[in-house]
Amino acid sequence: MNKALLPLLLCCFIFPASGKDAGWQWYNEKINPKEKENKPVPAAPRQEPDIMQKLAALQTATKRALYEAILYPGVDNFVKYFRLQNYWTQQAGLFTMSARKAMLAHPELDYNLQYSHYNGTVRNQLAADQAQQRQAIAKLAEHYGIMFFYRGQDPIDGQLAQVING
Secondary structure, three states, X not given: OHHHHHHHHHHHHHHHHHOOOOOOOOOOXXXXXXXXXXXXXXXXXXXXXXXXXXXXXXHHHHHHHXXXXXXXXXXXXXXXXXXXXXXXXXXXXXXXHHHHHHHHHOHHHOHHHHOOOOHHHHHHHHHHHHHHHHXXXXXXXXXXXXXXXXXXXOHHHHHHHHHHHO
């Protein structure tokens, strides 16, 4: 009987030993899943106004502030107008700087580099323009023969037209 109790007694000690150690009470607390909060779905995100609407609103605000400063002179009214005016001046300066940067980054946009009419380059530019005109006329003459262009307002133009017709 002692031999039969020994395995039973060993089983009683082994099973509790294989269990998880509980430790302190708060170490192994079961975490309850958080209840999902029903957050209200945010309304459609506020869209920024159209650029034209924004520009029109700024212009009307500036005009309104100016008229208010004129009709009701006072420090507050002038300050309100002057702040709006300074905003426009600042934006114009930023636009000018971005235009300069764009010209440096993209020199092909500069009209003066393509069609320079500065004092020192006028002769060269006019010569290049006349050469292009002559080349275009020569191309037309190859395809269509001789072409005569006249203004028709002067009497001499009418006489030259008769010579060509004849």
